[in-house]
Amino acid sequence: MEVQIKFYGDSDPMTLVCESLIAKDDGKTIAMGKKASREMLEEMLRMQADLDAVIIKGRGHSYDQLYGNNSYDRAILDELGELNHELKAEWCWWKSSQKPVVRERVLEEFVDVLHFSLSEALATDHVGACGGFNMASYIIDRCLEHVADKDCEVDQGTDVLDIIDWGKEKGPALVKAVKLMNWLGFTLEEVFNAYKAKNAVNFQRQREGY
Template sequence: MNLERLFMMQKQLDERIETKRQLKGENLVSKKILALLVEIGELANETRCFKFWSSKPPAPREKVIEEYVDGLHFILSLGIDLKFADHVHLIDVQESKPLVEQFLCVFQAVHQFERALSLESYQSLLDTYLQLAHALCFTLDEVEQAYIAKNEVNHERQNQNY
């Protein structure tokens, strides 16, 4: 995964949205954190990993990875806003917790980040989110390709006044 490329693509999308919506200079960190939490919840809902009361299967893999990269968009955007983009690195994820536990770790990482807004808490959030990709059986290459595809969709949505 080329993290630098993804940050660049996210920056272009953010600038487009902020210009179009007249949000230049506005602090959107809290709104982006809430949006991230919502996206993580939507992702968990698609996996159905916590729905012990239901026998309905998870959404198709393509839908799950699309939901995953929706969250990644906001993580990248937060890194740009707080000027962390040039200071983070990818970890080599070799293992992760079981899916429900990993989701809980991601929620906890978001809350820790929200309290600290530090580079360390941001790196931890990114690492934990990448571990979630591993728990979902997604490779970093799959995540990157899905991010690129969804970024194009997001630009098209802006063309259509989404």
């Protein structure tokens, strides 16, 4: 069958550029793409769980505590502010001296948002654990519905999320992070690689008493 494959994102993180092409597909390419996306999401959750064990449990906190007192909402809001600042050249109309957006810095700030979004998913799985239901797996399934990947077409109305709309949308933070990733024009693969690098930095910071 023929499927339309679309690629999103270019060097400008505020612009979603869509280039369309027609490709032949027998269903296997899509399945392989989804499998790779799931594996990246699951690996990031595993890595985040290891980091949480050092930061949260190591400091005497718990998922129940952080989830119950809205700590994740506050942490993500703080990181969204830093992300928005890196995009200032796109919305600051009163300064001619404003420095241009640097895509690498935007990616770094987005990954910080992602860290807390992943941790919230793990907390949700812990707090909501009942009857053997795997909440984390359910959240990953929700994320896969929106992954801006070559194996699926992204709807700019429902699969992207502007920073200013984060608080207006309900649902798991990780799902919203994936939709924000699409809006910024990043692929899951480059986010995955950036996350792994920052995760290593975060571990080193903890060893140094951060």
